[in-house]
Amino acid sequence: MKIIQSVHTQWRENGERATKPLMLFSPYLTGNLAKQILGPTLKGMVFTQFDAELFASRASDLDVIKGLMDEGHQLFHVPDLHAKVVIEQGVFATIGSQNITAKGTRNKELSVLVQGEKHLREVHRKVESWLMNATPITLEMISGMADLLPPLKSAYDGFKASCNDAQSKVDKAAEEAIQRAKHAEEEAIRQSKQVEEEKIRQVQAVKRHAKALLNAEIKAAIASVPLSEDWHCGAIKYRQSSIKTSLFISSGSLLNWKVNEKMIQLVPLSRYLCVLDTGRVGWARVAGTRISMIGREIIFHGRVISEQPGWIFQIHATENDHGEWPPGANLFISVSRIFGGRLFWLPVRFNLSTYIFFSPIVSCEGDLVEEESVCKAAIAWIKRNKASFERQVIKAILEPFKYDDKLKGIDATSFFGPLNSHHVLQITLIDGNPILVGKAGRWP
Structure with missing residues (x-):
């Protein structure tokens, strides 16, 4: 079994090599494809739908059917036929989606090529019941249908135009709805962005004001000491x-x-x-x-906090603009375990003459932190020992020291x-x- 796209090429090649009459099953027939498949020598059998609606809508072409009859091929009407099958008995069969029409050669189609005696017998058995219900198409049927088609084609063309107009209106309305939804979404995003930008501006304004106040306090402190x-x-x-x-x-x-x-x-x-x-x-x-x-980032190992020798104590004096920091803080104390993660951050406002310790912050984005219960226990200890902790922090800030890494x-x-x-x-x-x-x- 072989899966084929654009099977009409395979049909033409097999038709040229055929030694037995071909059987074609297709509900629609247009263009020259059926004639090219059947060839001029062997007389084949074509099974299709002989249906006024199909001819009026031009899904199938009455002239193609008459042309095939003029070539000596036999044509049959099979009610409700929708399968697309080409058979050379005992040699090959194709089953798929492609009609034997001009449009079928351009569409995206898939078909299966069946070979081998066992599989071909199965295909033959499946179509045998269709053959029993097949009615020969005669010249009289073609002539009678040709007389009736002109007003049907005209009516169908009007109906199709109305359908196309209706579909165009539906498509236009759908596109307009999509554009409205898109514009509404863009407007919502724009407004949301404006709100966020305004929040950022307000936060930055608060921070600038707090920084200006802190700088003024430091200048005043310098002038007073x-x-x-x-x-x-x-x-x-x-x-x-x-x-x-x-x-x-x-x-x-x-x-x-x-x-x-x-x-x-x-x-x-x-x-x-x-x-x-x-x-x-x-x-x-x-x-x-x-x-x-x-x-501007000083690390102290052990005994900075005498009661907690297992803590690493780090002071950051960088202009950190993290969203969690309170406005006006200019020192950030990081406390971690020697063999573990961070316990908490403690922002401090230092203006040379006074210190303000803000509430501890358990985590910041990107931190490797201890388990929540461990952090909370550390913060609880800080609250119970606030005076001693702050006194030792201030001592670490003020006292001179030497680094092992002198160029840090x-x-x-x-x-x-x-x-x-x-x-x-x-x-x-x-x-x-x-x-x-x-x-x-x-x-x-």
Whole structure:
């Protein structure tokens, strides 16, 4: 068995090689295909429907039937025939969807080629009952039908035109409905997008306002705290033989300061909290005449929270715009288990003189977090030990420290400002800890 598309090519080839008369079953006959299949030599048998409606609608062609009779082929009317079958007895049979018509050669059709004695006998048995009900088509039948067809064709043409007009209206209405639905969907999407954009704008406006307030608070705090009598102006420049930048001072030392008549000496290459009047916060690596790297994500392993030595404590001072962060927070405390996932985030508002701890946030998108019950238990512990926890967090923020990785952090251009910009540095003391305070410009 073989499945064939456009089986008319196979019909023509088999018809040319046929040694026995062919039997054609097709409810519709148009064009020259039947004549090409049957050929001029062997006289075949054609089974079709001799039906006035089919001739009036031009689904079948009365002239084709007469032409085949004139060639000597036998034609038969089979009521209710719808099968499309071509048989050379004992050689092959095709069964499929393709009519023996001109249009059938252009349509998307599938047919099955049947060969082999067993399968062909089965096909013959199936069509035998059709043959018993077949009525020979005569010239008189053709002549009588030809006389009756003109008014039927005219009526059918009018009916078809009305049907086409009705279908056109239905199709147009359906297309208009589709377009209306499409436009309605697009409008709904547009409005939804506008609502979301407005929400984002409002959130961003709130965050900008909160950031402006925080920056104003930090400037006011810088102006109110006792600053060192001495100050240094530094410039952002490339390090020697490097594409990385540092803040360099031209004279003096960043390690020696005087606050309230008290000499303060910084530990070389240690990290000190640095607060700019722009509101930016980081931990600067201080050398004698330069600041080379500024950490903005600081990780502390163990004993930061004395009661919880198994926790990893991390401070982020980046301008994080995550939707879950409360407006005005500028430090984000991440607490995780040493051998596990994150427990919670704790946003903090730090303006140099005061601290505001917001409610813990259990998860953020992309985090590897502990099970919910573990996180909730950790947060419950924080609430019970709020004062001790916050005191130890503040201590970690303020105290100087050294990194094992001395070059960890961002360049000076990413923290202070662009290449060749100038910045004034002073220090203040908070809880006895030296804090670097900076602002853009050449003078304090």
